[in-house]
Amino acid sequence: MSERIVTMLSAEQIAARVRELGAEIAKEYKDRNLVLVVVLKGSFIFASDLCRAIEGNVRIDFLGVRSYGEGTETSGVVQITQDLSRPIAGEDVIIVEDIVDTGLTIAHLMDLFRTRGPRSVKVCSLLHKPARARVGVNVDFLGFTIEDKFVVGYGLDFAERYRNLPFIGIVERT
Numbered sequence: 248m249s250e251r252i253v254t255m256l257s258a259e260q261i262a263a264r265v266r267e268l269g270a271e272i273a274k275e276y277k278d279r280n281l282v283l284v285v286v287l288k289g290s291f292i293f294a295s296d297l298c299r300a301i302e303g304n305v306r307i308d309f310l311g312v313r314s315y316g317e318g319t320e321t322s323g324v325v326q327i328t329q330d331l332s333r334p335i336a337g338e339d340v341i342i343v344e345d346i347v348d349t350g351l352t353i354a355h356l357m358d359l360f361r362t363r364g365p366r367s368v369k370v371c372s373l374l375h376k377p378a379r380a381r382v383g384v385n386v387d388f389l390g391f392t393i394e395d396k397f398v399v400g401y402g403l404d405f406a407e408r409y410r411n412l413p414f415i416g417i418v419e420r421t
């Protein structure tokens with residue numbers, strides 16, 4: 248059995264939307280101390296494009312999270328594998344996610360971050376699959392709403408493969 252990837256969002260569509268998100272964020276956070284928290288590994292490509300689309304002062308930090316094994320189903324358990332390098336007390340934080348699926352990861356991170364005394368915490372996600380929501384999560388800055396399909400590319404993996412694809416697609420078994 249082999250696999251092929253069917254394009255869902257092209258590199259051009261993604262780039263155009265990321266530029267819009269960057270402009271939206273820059274406008275809202277003008278003259279504030281913005282910290283982008285990049286949730287590893289899936290959002291590393293999105294975050295690297297997004298941060299360059301935001302004009303103004305931005306600090307970038309990374310958070311390692313494990314919620315999936317090698318499969319495609321969430322375990323509901325969120326483990327921090329790498330914490331932030333600096334405190335976020337008094338800062339305006341945006342958590343940058345690749346995709347909000349069941350919402351469990353982001354709900355857990357919001358709870359965790361609120362205990363650290365930031366001035367504000369918002370969420371920016373490239374993708375959202377509302378059909379799979381298990382907890383209510385507010386995505387403040389959203390790239391695209393997608394249907395309930397397992398997607399790869401632009402940082403998103405399937406068993407650690409396909410992160411390097413410049414577009415987002417669906418894995419099809421042929």
Ligand code: 5GP
Binds near residue numbers: 344350
């Ligand atoms: P949640 O906790 O919202 O269910 O899941 C969030 C995480 O699950 C995402 O950050 C991502 O790593 C992974 N995930 C959810 N849906 C997909 C998908 O369609 N494709 C890939 N590659 N990862 C997904």
